[in-house]
Amino acid sequence: MNTNDTVILQDLLSLLKEKFFDDSFYYNIALFFKRLFHSKEAFVIIIDYVNNEALFSSSEKDKELISLEELSKKLEIGDLAHFTTSSEPGYVRGDKQVLIRLGKFDKDYFVFLRELEDNSTIEENFILLLLQMVNFSISLRVKIFEEQKALERGTEEQIRIKNYFKALFHDLKTPLSTIAIALDVLKEKVQGDRDALNVIKQAKEANKEFADTIEKFLDLEKSRQNLQINVKKEDINKVIKNVLNRVIPVYKDKNIQVNVINLEKPCFAEFDPFWMEKALKNVIENAFKYNVENGSITVETIPSTDRVTIKVKDTGIGIHEEELQNIFKEFYRGKNASHSGSGLGLAVTKSIIQAHGGHIEVKSKKNNGATFIITIPKTSYYKQSRKRIKKFLLFALPIIVVLGSIVYFPLIPVKLSTQKSEMATVLTVQDGTTVRLFNDASFSVKRCNRNLLGNRNIISINLMKGNASINSTKTRVYLKTKNGTVRDYGTEFDVKATDKFSNTSVLNGKVSLKHLYAEKGNGIFATENGVKVVKLLHPVYNFSYKNTENGALQFSWDAIHNAKYYQIIIAKDKALKNILKVVTTPNNYAQFNIAKDGYYYVRIQAVDSYDLTGMPLDIKVNNEYHLKKGIEERDKGNIANAISELKTSLADYGFNNPDVLSELAWTYYAKGNYEKAVSIYNELVKIRKMPKDQVRLALSYTHLRDYNEAETLFISLLNKYPNDADALWGYANLEFARGNIDKAEMLCKKTLSLSKKYPLANYLMAEIYLKKGNTTKAKESLEKEVKYHPDCKEAQELLKRINQG
Numbered sequence: 001m002n003t004n005d006t007v008i009l010q011d012l013l014s015l016l017k018e019k020f021f022d023d024s025f026y027y028n029i030a031l032f033f034k035r036l037f038h039s040k041e042a043f044v045i046i047i048d049y050v051n052n053e054a055l056f057s058s059s060e061k062d063k064e065l066i067s068l069e070e071l072s073k074k075l076e077i078g079d080l081a082h083f084t085t086s087s088e089p090g091y092v093r094g095d096k097q098v099l100i101r102l103g104k105f106d107k108d109y110f111v112f113l114r115e116l117e118d119n120s121t122i123e124e125n126f127i128l129l130l131l132q133m134v135n136f137s138i139s140l141r142v143k144i145f146e147e148q149k150a151l152e153r154g155t156e157e158q159i160r161i162k163n164y165f166k167a168l169f170h171d172l173k174t175p176l177s178t179i180a181i182a183l184d185v186l187k188e189k190v191q192g193d194r195d196a197l198n199v200i201k202q203a204k205e206a207n208k209e210f211a212d213t214i215e216k217f218l219d220l221e222k223s224r225q226n227l228q229i230n231v232k233k234e235d236i237n238k239v240i241k242n243v244l245n246r247v248i249p250v251y252k253d254k255n256i257q258v259n260v261i262n263l264e265k266p267c268f269a270e271f272d273p274f275w276m277e278k279a280l281k282n283v284i285e286n287a288f289k290y291n292v293e294n295g296s297i298t299v300e301t302i303p304s305t306d307r308v309t310i311k312v313k314d315t316g317i318g319i320h321e322e323e324l325q326n327i328f329k330e331f332y333r334g335k336n337a338s339h340s341g342s343g344l345g346l347a348v349t350k351s352i353i354q355a356h357g358g359h360i361e362v363k364s365k366k367n368n369g370a371t372f373i374i375t376i377p378k379t380s381y382y383k384q385s386r387k388r389i390k391k392f393l394l395f396a397l398p399i400i401v402v403l404g405s406i407v408y409f410p411l412i413p414v415k416l417s418t419q420k421s422e423m424a425t426v427l428t429v430q431d432g433t434t435v436r437l438f439n440d441a442s443f444s445v446k447r448c449n450r451n452l453l454g455n456r457n458i459i460s461i462n463l464m465k466g467n468a469s470i471n472s473t474k475t476r477v478y479l480k481t482k483n484g485t486v487r488d489y490g491t492e493f494d495v496k497a498t499d500k501f502s503n504t505s506v507l508n509g510k511v512s513l514k515h516l517y518a519e520k521g522n523g524i525f526a527t528e529n530g531v532k533v534v535k536l537l538h539p540v541y542n543f544s545y546k547n548t549e550n551g552a553l554q555f556s557w558d559a560i561h562n563a564k565y566y567q568i569i570i571a572k573d574k575a576l577k578n579i580l581k582v583v584t585t586p587n588n589y590a591q592f593n594i595a596k597d598g599y600y601y602v603r604i605q606a607v608d609s610y611d612l613t614g615m616p617l618d619i620k621v622n623n624e625y626h627l628k629k630g631i632e633e634r635d636k637g638n639i640a641n642a643i644s645e646l647k648t649s650l651a652d653y654g655f656n657n658p659d660v661l662s663e664l665a666w667t668y669y670a671k672g673n674y675e676k677a678v679s680i681y682n683e684l685v686k687i688r689k690m691p692k693d694q695v696r697l698a699l700s701y702t703h704l705r706d707y708n709e710a711e712t713l714f715i716s717l718l719n720k721y722p723n724d725a726d727a728l729w730g731y732a733n734l735e736f737a738r739g740n741i742d743k744a745e746m747l748c749k750k751t752l753s754l755s756k757k758y759p760l761a762n763y764l765m766a767e768i769y770l771k772k773g774n775t776t777k778a779k780e781s782l783e784k785e786v787k788y789h790p791d792c793k794e795a796q797e798l799l800k801r802i803n804q805g
């Protein structure tokens with residue numbers, strides 16, 4: 001190692017150490033190689049093969065995201081083929097440029113140098129050594145950042161990465177101690193060379209720091225998972241003094257005054273001395289690390305009857321108030337943290353203290369020192385809590401069992417009511433919760449229980465495959481798919497499950513799957529690779545429907561842009577239990593043949609590319625095929641057919657549907673069967689109060705010459721609706737039939753003043769005029785009738801007769 005090499009190594013070591021957590025980490029490495037190769041320009045290139053793009057930066061701030069094609073144009077050095085076969089660090093040197101691969105991890109990291117000034121004479125082996133060091137640092141950095149990101153996301157990935165990380169760190173312990181030994185050997189060799197010794201010292205420090213970080217990380221893992229604490233009755237003051245004896249010499253250059261209060265006499269508590277020492281060392285060492293030169297530290301223990309409090313106070317740089325809640329999180333390093341560290345120490349401490357049943361808090365202000373307060377119970381937390389629990393259980397167990405099973409736990413198996421059709425199996429819990437399992441579903445009901453009071457139910461279903469739709473009121477539903485169990489309470493959701501994925505659309509309320517929650521309007525898409533929450537498509541709008549010529553029921557609605565297809569459920573009931581049809585269509589219309597007239601309940605949902613059903617449109621539709629057909633037949637004059645269609649319709653509805661009754665009565669009226677008409681209209685007016693029906697009833701009475709009945713009806717109608725043209729015209733007819741020509745004339749004129757084209761009103765006027773001997777006026781009226789209603793046969797005939805004289 002020559003002097004120059006020593007300086008270079010020193011340079012690199014301090015860079016790796018100081019910039020490790022910085023954004024400018026890679027750019028600083030580029031600058032390092034720029035100096036090394038005497039080049040004029042350095043670039044960082046980070047290639048992301050997954051997204052087919054590269055980050056290209058020519059300075060700390062100038063970062064550009066470009067495609068790989070653009071990159072190869074920019075580089076002017078052909079392709080990166082040299083590097084594609086291995087993932088090792090290395091470099092290729094051209095005439096005036098160098099491409100250095102730092103390493104391939106989550107991405108491929110390069111430094112590109114241009115305009116080399118001379119052919120520097122660095123030994124290739126030395127460059128490769130430097131590259132190995134950089135490579136190692138990047139690998140750690142990438143892992144730490146991944147870990148940090150996963151922690152923020154809090155996904156399953158976290159566990160995966162952590163396990164990987166743990167394994168990696170475990171493996172690193174050996175090489176690190178080998179490096180330590182190698183450095184010792186090297187030290188022997190370069191005795192006398194002060195520069196070299198200095199570098200070795202730095203390398204040893206860096207090495208120790210890595211080793212410490214790794215140890216802390218592994219501690220954290222252990223303490224969090226299955227920290228085996230072996231509590232003993234021990235003197236906590238002795239532990240503190242041990243720690244101080246170890247830490248003080250390390251920081252002697254800072255000239256810090258250490259004050260202790262209450263440490264002279266022993267202070268006993270039950271704890272694990274091995275772990276407690278680690279916990280206290282982190283806090284006490286921080287008090288030194290984040291202290292100012294010539295500052296002071298005060299360590300105090302305060303015993304009370306059942307606990308011991310340990311205060312560690314320093315006069316250091318303090319912590320920003322908004323950072324206080326974060327410093328116990330793993331990998332969190334404060335803005336003040338100019339010293340090297342991992343951000344793991346306090347996380348380790350916290351979990352150790354918690355494992356002892358104690359707690360830790362911090363009080364601090366920026367630039368105003370910090371005080372860490374740790375409290376642990378004197379008697380072991382485990383023993384204590386076990387004792388307490390035992391005592392409590394002895395006393396309360398019988399009560400818990402009795403009350404719990406009565407009031408709380410759904411223990412009693414109940415039978416579900418099951419409705420099976422070709423389309424779906426619908427399970428109903430007595431509280432009204434419905435689970436619809438469509439015909440493609442393969443499922444099994446694991447259990448359905450309720451508690452004694454019947455106010456808590458649980459239903460657990462395995463959905464191996466297919467579609468389900470759940471509307472739960474009081475029942476907690478556990479719907480298990482290959483990708484996890486959907487849990488819900490008082491919500492409405494759709495689930496689709498296949499071998500590869502399962503998805504849940506939340507139509508109401510909130511459900512959970514694994515650690516994710518989704519609320520109304522969102523869906524959870526789950527595969528074995530993970531879960532994510534997706535926004536659901538909105539309900540379809542502008543829905544309309546009609547009966548086609550051939551009797552089918554036709555729906556249409558506005559297409560939704562991102563819909564892959566639409567799912568339509570048609571049921572006989574509002575709760576969608578009695579399902580008749582389940583149809584999917586890629587179009588924004590659909591047609592169904594539904595034999596019977598009646599009301600149907602329809603749910604339409606757009607389905608997105610995740611196969612998630614969107615928010616539903618729930619509507620009630622009226623299939624009135626036979627009703628319409630009946631009217632059509634009557635208009636054609638096929639009265640018998642009309643009556644038969646209308647009777648079918650009425651039977652289909654299954655109740656006295658007023659619309660059908662009204663048409664049926666009118667058809668009998670048209671046929672001249674006024675008795676039938678009267679009896680049906682009498683039925684109808686009991687159900688609905690519409691002037692039109694009452695007028696027709698009164699007219700039927702008129703035809704039956706039941707004038708008094710008719711008159712009573714007309715008078716009561718006109719009292720209520722003095723300007724009802726139907727009633728006025730009907731009444732005019734009655735008076736005409738009775739021979740009250742003047743009254744008939746007055747009423748009919750009033751009708752025409754309200755509506756000059758009122759059907760048959762001009763015809764009635766003509767008859768009135770004829771009765772009065774005014775043929776001219778009668779002709780005029782008839783001409784009007786024919787003009788307004790060219791189809792009116794009565795008017796045409798009468799006109800013909802008058803013209804013939």
Ligand code: ADP
Binds near residue numbers: 347
């Ligand atoms: P590290 O010291 O390795 O960064 P720690 O978990 O021990 O990690 O501490 C987390 C952060 O808390 C530190 O980065 C620092 O910002 C802050 N901190 C801890 N102790 C003190 C202290 N005594 N004074 C000021 N800041 C502190």
